[in-house]
Amino acid sequence: MADQTGALRESFLQQENNSAQYPLPDNEEERLVALQEYQLLDTPPEQSFERLTGLASRLFNVPIVLISLIERERQFFKSHIGLDICETSREVSFCTHAIMRDDVLVVPDATKDQRFSTNPLVLGPPFIRFYAGKPLVTPSGMRLGTVCLIDTKPRFSFNDDDRKHLSDIASLVMEHMETRRLDLVRSISQARFENIARTSADAIIFSNSESQITFWNHSAERIFGYKADEVLNHSTDILIPDSWLPLYEAEVERLQTGEQLQLADRVVELSGLRKDGTEFPAEFSLSTWWEGPSVNAGAIIRDITERKENEERLFRLASLDPLTDLPNRGAWRECLMNVLQASEPCTVMLLDLDLFKEINDTLGHAFGDEVLKEVATRLRTICKEARMIARLGGDEFIILYPGNDARRARALASEIIATIKTPYDFAGQHAEIGVSIGISFSPQHSLRADELMGAADLALYRAKAAGKGQFEIFVPALREVAVARRAFEQELRQAFERKEFELFYQPQFSAETRELTGAEALIRWHHPHRGLLSPASFIDVLSQKPSAPEIGEWILHTASSQAARWRKQRKDFRIGVNLFAVQFRHGNLVQVVRKVLDETGLPGEAVELEIVENILLHDEPDTLRLLNDLRTLGVGLAFDDYGTGFASLSILKRYPVSRLKIDRTFIRDVDTNPEDEAVVRAILYLGRSFGMNVIAEGVETEAQLSFLQKSGCQEVQGYLLGRPVPSAEFEERFLSGITKKG
Template sequence: MTTMPYPMPESEEARLQALAEYHLMDTPPEEEFDRLVALAARIFRVPIVLISLLEQDRQFFKARLGLDVCETDRTVSFCAHAIMQDDILFVADAKKDERFAANPLVTGQPYIRFYAGKPLRAPNGEKIGTFCIIDTAPRECFTKEDRKNLTALAKLAMDKMEMRRLEAAEEVNATRFANIAATSPDAIICNDEDGRVTFWNDAAERLFGYTAQEMVGQTADILIPDSWRELYEDEVRRLQTGVPMTLADRTIELSGLRKDGTVFPTEVSLSTWQESGRTSVGAIVRDITERRTHEEKLFELAMVDQLTDLPNRSAFMDLLSETLGAGQPATLLLIDLDGFKETNDSLGRSGGDLVLRQVAGRVQAVAKGAKLVARLGSDEFAVQMPGNCIGEIRALADELLQALCGTYVVARKEVELGASIGIALAPLHGEEADELMSAADLALYRAKSAGRHRYEFFQPAFRVAAVVRRIFKRELRRAFQQNEFELFYQPQVATRTKQLTGAEALLRWNHPERGLLPPSAFLEVLSEKPTAADVGEWILRQACMQAVKWRRQSPGFRMGVNLFAAQFRSGRLLTSVQNALAESGLPPEALELELVENILLRNDDRTLALLRELRRIGVGLAFDDYGTGYASLSLLKRYPVTRLKIDRSFVHDLTVDEEDAAVVKAVIYLGKSFGLDVIAEGVETEAQRVALDAAGCQEAQGYLFGRPMPASQFTAEFLAARAA
């Protein structure tokens, strides 16, 4: 016996017969089905949506979005598996599912990873196909609400198909139509050419409230509300004069009038035929009140952000396109929160959601004159303002920054957030929605890279910079592969004696065309790339091996290494540190890892456990640039840091600015109070060194002692004499 490559329902013959009754196979696309798949794509944010009908050896797509083909072989069909279930088939990751891992639609185009399909069930219980959504990335979760929405969409599709089935049955002949109509769940009414009812089924009685005895022989005008009575009377006149009805052979939405006087929405399909030389009219009528409710809810889901109740990206882009299409001047403000990821990590998902609701409220309160305020996704919001008045927009941007940058209270916890804003003007910066959005996005990027907590207006030069940035990203990938990175080292000394205590390893890029590039030229771009963790591991290994060599001349020598946030996210930082120490032979206490504030502000248990384990094996942890951000005393208490690094911005005017001097003294005092060492960065003058020594700062680094330099130069200047 040949084994089928896909599961087969026991009632396959009956299932195929049920499918045939719908007469939908190989039919051209239809707007009502296409509208449903487009709606599903918006609701679930997926690139592919299908209404699939499963025949004996193939599946045909009655409606499709994101897929070029109109059918596939049944052997590769996910829907062949979906119809075996009573409810939704959910595949989180097709590559990890033995049923689909080798499927050519998974290993090749369209590279399916996530699938969810709801069977389309005919009234007799047979499953003729599925309504399915597909993504090229896996999804671990398909919520109860997701299931409810997919089920509603499948029901809407099936309702439309059922209307088609009844229409097809009607076309066979009037007698068979009457037999089918008697058991139909939909109201079926037949009229003669004078508009008098000749057939009235039980469903019509339930729908309109009139019995067959009351209706047969009577005109159907008592079912027609005033809203379309004139149209109805015109159609009856056409019948009586032998002129074809304008509404025949069409499915339309009209209102119906019940016996109790209530008006309700219906879907009506009309057709005509000749019987004994006279024209007869058949109407299939369905109450679509529930469907309208479903559709309204689904459209709301597609256009409204469920967390904040603001319009979502789709709604915002639709209105923006409408505004620009009408030639109206407009201003787009794109808002992105600074530090939200760390806030979300520290408060948890539910706490982060509460913060976003507060943000939405603050934006709405400030932008009262906006045409629309929307949440585009994650921590990004948008405001569309009428006109191009630069003065008014600047004032609005300032007010938004003042409202959004500051403290948010959630469950008695205070968190600090900032915001950056990119601004673009239409039609000056774009005459189409996508073009204007791109301009605002580039302005937003410039605002964030220029220091955050600020706004920027788009400038044409930003597009050129974006192109250069893309080229830069490709070059960075090549740089790591072709060993173009090099480590420089800046000496760290005892403040009082100027004796060498260690060095900080700093990355440089030997660009084949631009020469030696400092970190400021490329580090921000590099930190965003997937290779950042790999580069960080390389730095760690190189620095540890170099430190071992220098410890032979200076036994107490300590090496400082900066970490990328990507190394924490990679999950292998502890192993990388242990391997680097083991391979080089460097004692753990001779390695100091430098942490920036955004890593500590994550404030999650996994990061805390990792840092505690690093301290347990003896590695030092330095808090870099302390005092420049939002870091609080609680972080010093919670995290096992061993050293505070005073930022160069406070050291620069230490001897002439009382406020900077006060900050430096405060950090030194904190260090002593928490039992932490303190080192100052950016020391350039002897006066600064003396002031730091007097304040009790144990170590320093800066141009006064030495600039960052290659290992060979560092050896010659600081360790050669010791070797001699």
């Protein structure tokens, strides 16, 4: 933070030495005069403002929130969260642009905005990307500054509700500023004070030493409902509800004896009593002064009914999940921290709904929302003794129970599982879901919130792996497994950097003539301690890592380069390359394939990209467009492991697949199992019907090969004819004119 502060101050000083160019309001001088009236510049932090910036930070989930006041050449931060300075040059200020408009200024990505892309606060600390600022406007219309939200990541969604919430917070800040200003007014002359009081939006009331009302402004009439002639020379007790009448009487006694009022010179929240007998929340600011031998009292009273309603709504938004009305993640963490800091034993139960995604996909999100609300209702019914039931987001819920009794936790988890799986019926539609639960205890498993949550998460992961609809209690071995997995992931990251990956090649042959037609490139890992590892040992983890697109590109380029050399010996040689699903989502696959073809000189038909079912089912319109673009380049598209998933015939009709690969599980017993035989014959029939070639994987016996030849399968690969081998061995064995069995 010290480095950040230094960089910001240096930026500020550099900007001061430049000739500033920034927009100025037409009424700039009047605006600066109005700003001085509030006497807020260079003042220390105040709780009322700090509370509102904290609320905004939680409500909008942003790291930086500022209450910024724009002076002539600088902006001063009356309150700031996430930024360890209290001012910057006006020249680098986003807020100086925000005060030029009435509504919220939103900058989704500052690096893409001409006004700010070269701003030192964008290019350097705090590296601003997103900004939203609402002007602070005085009752007379002067824009003094802003309440602004800042994030170091771009945000492209800031809807009308977000704008309203930010505007409400700005209104609350302005109300606090107005309260301070009126407090300052008390120090000026009585005559001027009364003149201002007559036009104030707040009720301003004077009384003498006998507590008789001597001054009553128009706002007092509006707020309390009494006209001036109904209250002048009457006791102020008509404005005081029973709830604080004893305090009022004690203050009157102090006033009559010349003592200092207990409530003087500060703002206190109390209730006011209207003429119709109703009470309302109000801020009272009391003061006294002497006129000759007599003491007088004054009160500035603000009706804060609307503010209280807004604050309650905003705090509700900041702490409650709007769909289920359960506490949200922020409220949950605060509750858990309080329990752990008090050293109270507790049980954490982390819940994840099973099959919920299928409900959204098949019955729609509206039905899914109704299910989530019903789940919340059922949890409240079951878990009456819980300290808190919260929704963390999506289909995740969490429960905090007092005590750490494992037997009770098991019984409760079983009851929750049974209750949640009871069917859900809405608007004539029916659905069933389940729930998996991970459980951890404090202090046994940790006294830290993040570790306790992590323990429950690891237990949940084990429960889902056990078949869903289960619960697991955390044991240290689960953490050891997680640590081992992280270590393995670190090894994978280093493996690519250390060039420990190698491609093996499995030959592919014509089923009828046994002539070589191509090869499938398969990755292997030369692990420094465990030796040569097949993809089964690491491919699932690797495919989920951020480096997967880069490794996938390396595989494609390496295999294509090798194929280009082998095509000099066998001109019709074709190379098959498996793709990671993430390469389809990365957005540049077509460009990568085109670049590889250009650099290796391969024609498109020499490359066959192998895709699996989950790729075809992901984001259908974009996937279809991408596959068509790839086919335009001439490359083949092989549907790998066909028959093992849920792919329908419509996929073969819609997608430009050029080859089907029969999975080895159907080939293993194809010559002895009638069901496998029927599946293989059906796939071959589909291939012929849709004009696609078919290749069978896992051919290991002559009987299997003979069946495939008789059934009209065009190509085969498997251990019978050749195992996956390094490139040099592949060239020696399969391209030298001598074909040996694997």
